[in-house]
Amino acid sequence: MNKTMMMFAAPALLIASAGLVACDNDLPTGLLNPGDSYSGDGTVGGQDLDGDDIPDGAQDDDGTGDYSGGDGNTFDHEDDLSADGGKDPFEVLKQRQEEGPPEIRTRLHSCQKLQVSALRRILNSFGVDLNATGNPAPAGQLVSEGRDALGSANYASRTGESRTWSNSGATKLQDIFVMAAPEIIAAMPNLEQCQVNGEGVEVFDAEDKCNEPAVSCLIGRPATSEHMAICNHIVSTAADVEKGKAIAVAAMLGGAYSCQ
Amino acid sequence: MKTTVKKMRAVIGLGGIAFAMATSAVACTGDLGDGKSDDGKVGTEDPNNPGNDPNAEDPNDAEPTILDERILDYGEAFRLASVKLADAAPTLEQIRAIQDADDKAVAYEQLVDELLASPRFDRRMIRFWRDTFRMGGGMLDTAPVFAASIVAEGRPYTELFTAAEGNCPTYDGDANTFVPADCDNGVDVHAGVLTNPGVQRQFYANMAFRRVRWVQETFACSKFPAEYSDAPVAKGNGQYTSPWDFESIGTAPIDFQDSESVICANCHTTMNRLAPLFANFDEDGNLQSDIQVMTPTAPDPTVTERSHWLQDGVKTAWRKGVEVETLPELGQAMADDTSVAACLTARLWNFAMSKEDIVSGLAVVPDEVIGVYVSELIENGGNMRAVLKAMLMSEDFVSF
Numbered sequence: 001m002n003k004t005m006m007m008f009a010a011p012a013l014l015i016a017s018a019g020l021v022a023c024d025n026d027l028p029t030g031l032l033n034p035g036d037s038y039s040g041d042g043t044v045g046g047q048d049l050d051g052d053d054i055p056d057g058a059q060d061d062d063g064t065g066d067y068s069g070g071d072g073n074t075f076d077h078e079d080d081l082s083a084d085g086g087k088d089p090f091e092v093l094k095q096r097q098e099e100g101p102p103e104i105r106t107r108l109h110s111c112q113k114l115q116v117s118a119l120r121r122i123l124n125s126f127g128v129d130l131n132a133t134g135n136p137a138p139a140g141q142l143v144s145e146g147r148d149a150l151g152s153a154n155y156a157s158r159t160g161e162s163r164t165w166s167n168s169g170a171t172k173l174q175d176i177f178v179m180a181a182p183e184i185i186a187a188m189p190n191l192e193q194c195q196v197n198g199e200g201v202e203v204f205d206a207e208d209k210c211n212e213p214a215v216s217c218l219i220g221r222p223a224t225s226e227h228m229a230i231c232n233h234i235v236s237t238a239a240d241v242e243k244g245k246a247i248a249v250a251a252m253l254g255g256a257y258s259c260q
Numbered sequence: 261m262k263t264t265v266k267k268m269r270a271v272i273g274l275g276g277i278a279f280a281m282a283t284s285a286v287a288c289t290g291d292l293g294d295g296k297s298d299d300g301k302v303g304t305e306d307p308n309n310p311g312n313d314p315n316a317e318d319p320n321d322a323e324p325t326i327l328d329e330r331i332l333d334y335g336e337a338f339r340l341a342s343v344k345l346a347d348a349a350p351t352l353e354q355i356r357a358i359q360d361a362d363d364k365a366v367a368y369e370q371l372v373d374e375l376l377a378s379p380r381f382d383r384r385m386i387r388f389w390r391d392t393f394r395m396g397g398g399m400l401d402t403a404p405v406f407a408a409s410i411v412a413e414g415r416p417y418t419e420l421f422t423a424a425e426g427n428c429p430t431y432d433g434d435a436n437t438f439v440p441a442d443c444d445n446g447v448d449v450h451a452g453v454l455t456n457p458g459v460q461r462q463f464y465a466n467m468a469f470r471r472v473r474w475v476q477e478t479f480a481c482s483k484f485p486a487e488y489s490d491a492p493v494a495k496g497n498g499q500y501t502s503p504w505d506f507e508s509i510g511t512a513p514i515d516f517q518d519s520e521s522v523i524c525a526n527c528h529t530t531m532n533r534l535a536p537l538f539a540n541f542d543e544d545g546n547l548q549s550d551i552q553v554m555t556p557t558a559p560d561p562t563v564t565e566r567s568h569w570l571q572d573g574v575k576t577a578w579r580k581g582v583e584v585e586t587l588p589e590l591g592q593a594m595a596d597d598t599s600v601a602a603c604l605t606a607r608l609w610n611f612a613m614s615k616e617d618i619v620s621g622l623a624v625v626p627d628e629v630i631g632v633y634v635s636e637l638i639e640n641g642g643n644m645r646a647v648l649k650a651m652l653m654s655e656d657f658v659s660f
Contacts, residue, residue, distance in 0.1 A: 079620075081470070081473060081620075082394065087621075089622070093622055096623070096624075102624055102626050103626045106613065106623075107629055107656045108327070108330075108613070109613055109660065114343070115387070117347045117383075118347035120347075121348055122348065122349045125348060153391060155396045155462075158394040160391025163617065193349065193351050193352065194351070195351075195352060196353055201352070216352060216355050217355065219339075220339035220342065221335040221336050221339045222359045257343070257349075260614065
């Protein structure tokens with residue numbers, strides 16, 4: 001194992017193997033009863049005070065003891081800088097191991113969640129009105145109201161935007177694309193995003209076949225024959241052509257932008 | 261490819277959308293479809309290095325890995341780069357520019373350069389640093405904006421720790437420019453983000469340990485313990501692994517030398533040498549003349565005293581052998597530490613390759629993968645933007 005890898009890996013693995021009880025910064029969970037005196041705004045060290053392991057709080061005669069490791073009072077250090085304590089390190093380690101050796105897996109693209117800002121900008125560039133509201137909720141409303149599900153940052157709790165999808169976030173993304181599809185189909189001919197030499201394109205031709213330039217524009221790369229086959233198949237097998245078109249567009253977007 | 265497809269299926273499958281599952285692999289791996297790539301398979305022999313050295317390993321002896329199955333795809337690479345750097349899908353004109361180019365690599369590089377020069381990249385970098393620093397909005401934005409300006413303007417990364425002025429800029433979204441400004445939190449000599457009021461405010465906690473932990477995890481890319489002795493010794497119920505004198509840290513009111521269950525000193529011999537440097541910043545991030553953090557004594561916390569961290573006469577330090585008495589000195593020590601350069605390089609790599617956080621997500625990057633970029637960062641004067649571009653041009657980024 002090389003030097004830099006050791007530098008990063010050794011501490012991480014040591015921490016993990018030690019059960020992440022190595023010493024850190026904050027008050028032991030439950031060291032104070034709710035309402036006890038402390039300096040802050042209801043939390044100490046970012047943790048709620050309603051812990052269930054509340055020692056007497058008295059010091060030993062020599063002034064030591066209650067704040068260090070012991071059978072009943074080991075410091076409960078946060079695993080993570082965020083207020084929610086972060087992920088289970090053993091689960092994270094297991095995921096990394098499943099991905100293969102680091103010298104291989106780190107050279108392969110992973111699937112990062114589409115950032116909310118990118119989602120908004122992409123939808124906007126495809127002609128989706130992000131300020132629209134209605135019943136059922138249009139795509140713009142789904143984005144605005146779904147920020148938590150989509151993994152937005154919460155800096156108040158020292159948490160950046162999520163890099164991975166949650167179940168609800170992935171589902172929400174697909175919902176958004178499905179609701180956005182009719183708007184995109186209608187807007188496509190006039191989209192600057194999808195023009196070449198000033199000429200726009202239609203998503204579907206007169207025979208309800210998918211147009212390659214439009215599909216390429218939707219997915220952000222040259223569409224292959226397989227992309228076109230899938231798109232056409234979805235339209236042709238749908239019970240309703242218009243719904244089939246919407247599902248086809250949503251499917252193309254879902255495939256292209258589930259990862260960044 | 262299998263790994264990527266597997267992950268994609270897992271992700272899309274979470275949503276239960278069958279059609280997306282079917283198409284996700286197509287779009288995200290870039291090697292399905294008609295089976296053709298932009299330029300064919302990667303890993304072909306370099307014609308300029310025919311390998312006449314009889315002692316050299318025969319590359320044909322190496323066991324093939326999944327890396328050998330990847331295919332160059334500049335179209336897919338640019339789609340990724342566009343979303344990553346500019347939060348935008350490529351335009352149809354950009355897609356065609358690569359598709360129709362005689363030399364796709366040249367066309368791709370030209371478009372990447374345009375992305376890196378775009379104001380959208382400035383904004384994306386602000387968000388990147390917000391997420392990296394775990395802070396943003398209002399006065400909590402100045403540190404991320406400062407870091408973003410360093411990347412966008414190609415300035416040395418060492419300014420993150422050493423810049424004495426202009427450390428609290430804002431970003432003018434109308435003019436798409438960084439607006440320089442000094443921090444005004446009572447600090448005589450600033451040290452990049454280390455003296456930033458937003459940082460001090462966001463990570464205020466008992467004994468300044470959260471501020472210390474932020475510095476360690478953000479810029480050294482690992483949790484504590486940060487230092488290891490060549491000769492660990494048995495202590496209590498464990499091993500004492502720190503290179504520092506075990507008895508150098510405080511014992512009251514918190515016994516950092518306790519070893520009944522875990523060896524607190526493994527971390528705190530380092531942490532306690534850093535914390536005093538951050539202790540005079542108050543909850544709002546303003547520097548005061550005396551210590552502003554509390555020691556969690558019960559029933560009431562008390563204002564921390566230096567003896568709570570360290571024994572009399574023990575000096576503050578970044579690492580063993582690197583004593584620092586002020587935050588500017590700490591900043592210089594960090595600027596001189598190649599492990600900090602390696603950390604920042606790994607963060608850029610993980611950004612490019614869509615990895616999780618190097619600390620909380622254990623997305624560790626081996627030296628053999630990023631060593632060349634660490635060297636480049638050091639040799640190019642600390643230009644993170646140039647290193648990021650090199651990563652975007654790498655075989656790994658354009659292969660799927």
